[in-house]
Amino acid sequence: MNSRSEFEALDAQDELAPWRDAFELPEGVIYLDGNSLGPLPKAVVQRVQQVVQEEWGRELIRSWNTADWLHLPQRVGARIARLIGAEPDEVIAADSTSVNLFKVLAAALEMCPGRAEVVSESGNFPTDLYIAEGVVHHASGERVLRLVSSDQVLEALSANTAVLLLTHVDYRSGQMHAMQEVTQRAHEVGALVIWDLSHSAGAMPVDLNACGADFAIGCGYKYLNGGPGAPAFLFVARRHQEAARQPLSGWLGHAQPFAFESGYTPAPGVDRFLCGTPGVLGMSALETALEVFESVDLQVVRSKSLLLSQHFMELVESRCAGFGLELATPREARLRGSQVSFAHPEAFAVMRALIAQGVIGDFRAPNLMRFGFTPLYTRFTDVWDAVEALREILQERRWDSPEFQQRTAVT
Numbered sequence: 001m002n003s004r005s006e007f008e009a010l011d012a013q014d015e016l017a018p019w020r021d022a023f024e025l026p027e028g029v030i031y032l033d034g035n036s037l038g039p040l041p042k043a044v045v046q047r048v049q050q051v052v053q054e055e056w057g058r059e060l061i062r063s064w065n066t067a068d069w070l071h072l073p074q075r076v077g078a079r080i081a082r083l084i085g086a087e088p089d090e091v092i093a094a095d096s097t098s099v100n101l102f103k104v105l106a107a108a109l110e111m112c113p114g115r116a117e118v119v120s121e122s123g124n125f126p127t128d129l130y131i132a133e134g135v136v137h138h139a140s141g142e143r144v145l146r147l148v149s150s151d152q153v154l155e156a157l158s159a160n161t162a163v164l165l166l167t168h169v170d171y172r173s174g175q176m177h178a179m180q181e182v183t184q185r186a187h188e189v190g191a192l193v194i195w196d197l198s199h200s201a202g203a204m205p206v207d208l209n210a211c212g213a214d215f216a217i218g219c220g221y222k223y224l225n226g227g228p229g230a231p232a233f234l235f236v237a238r239r240h241q242e243a244a245r246q247p248l249s250g251w252l253g254h255a256q257p258f259a260f261e262s263g264y265t266p267a268p269g270v271d272r273f274l275c276g277t278p279g280v281l282g283m284s285a286l287e288t289a290l291e292v293f294e295s296v297d298l299q300v301v302r303s304k305s306l307l308l309s310q311h312f313m314e315l316v317e318s319r320c321a322g323f324g325l326e327l328a329t330p331r332e333a334r335l336r337g338s339q340v341s342f343a344h345p346e347a348f349a350v351m352r353a354l355i356a357q358g359v360i361g362d363f364r365a366p367n368l369m370r371f372g373f374t375p376l377y378t379r380f381t382d383v384w385d386a387v388e389a390l391r392e393i394l395q396e397r398r399w400d401s402p403e404f405q406q407r408t409a410v411t
């Protein structure tokens with residue numbers, strides 16, 4: 001394909017095209033960063049206004065009951081459960097991804113006494129590794145964090161593995177693990193598996209229960225569009241819920257929070273993974289953002305995502321050839337998630353120049369430009385236009401200007 005009109009034709013046939021109107025997307029922006037911060041769903045604007053003005057403003061504290069604020073974590077969790085192949089009572093929304101990892105990893109470790117190792121990938125998202133370090137440091141017994149490269153994960157598993165902690169889709173390369181096979185191999189050595197779904201929930205069908213997953217965590221502000229700092233979620237397979245005890249034993253994870261007892265009794269089921277009072281504004285925004293997913297088929301989302309990203313890879317490689325870009329994402333569909341990364345020695349400056357041009361992706365150290373493909377609002381013509389903008393910047397060396405070299409606090 002080498003003309004814009006061919007991409008226009010794909011847009012004309014796209015069954016997901018009408019969903020674009022459900023989002024606030026500024027004029028003149030091509031947003032290829034919904035894998036980092038999803039855009040604002042229009043319905044969220046009204047919902048948050050209603051929560052603030054009516055539920056908080058007028059109903060005041062009565063809203064814990066009348067608007068059922070108390071069960072937002074379970075309601076939001078049930079909506080997410082559908083997207084990740086879990087039962088509604090296996091998922092709750094709470095805290096941040098980092099905090100949820102702390103809770104589930106500590107619980108999982110306690111369930112595997114006599115095994116020393118938490119195995120993860122050296123390239124895993126840093127907060128996952130930092131939290132694992134923290135949990136291992138505070139765990140009882142001799143526990144260690146063992147980091148291996150992504151192609152050595154299966155070999156690293158042994159009778160000494162307590163927990164395997166992996167991110168399903170790698171945040172840098174977009175490489176995707178075979179969830180079913182990896183989970184099975186970990187179970188064969190008697191280890192538990194925690195999947196981080198931050199880059200998969202809402203981007204593709206995930207089937208935790210079909211894979212036999214033990215625990216999972218994930219992010220609410222990426223593909224789920226819950227807004228900056230949205231609550232995260234966690235999954236505990238039903239078969240583990242009675243045995244799993246998490247260390248942040250706050251009152252909302254108590255069996256009877258409003259009995260105000262002085263001793264802790266964990267709530268039955270996944271509710272014991274709650275800690276304190278939910279952020280009602282953020283939970284309400286996420287609950288409404290998830291409505292979109294009630295009526296879209298994630299298989300259709302996945303198919304379009306693969307098509308968008310495949311065209312992007314091919315166009316960049318043909319139209320931007322000779323400018324030093326190198327594909328850092330596996331080409332094969334079954335091996336990649338919903339993003340494409342290219343390495344370039346001046347990746348930071350090129351991305352700044354692209355953003356100045358209205359094409360928003362992001363930079364990941366040390367040398368990656370990362371582009372997320374989010375089929376609910378990304379058009380095929382956006383792919384064409386983004387690659388043309390990139391070509392012009394590289395051709396005219398527009399990135400080579402002091403304004404694009406200055407590092408920002410958030411990249």
Ligand SMILES: *Cc1c(COP(=O)(O)O)cnc(C)c1O
Nearest residue numbers: 096097098125167171196198219
């Ligand atoms: C985005 C992301 C997180 C985010 O963690 P927070 O605690 O929400 O800041 C964690 N893990 C992975 C793999 C991510 O991609």
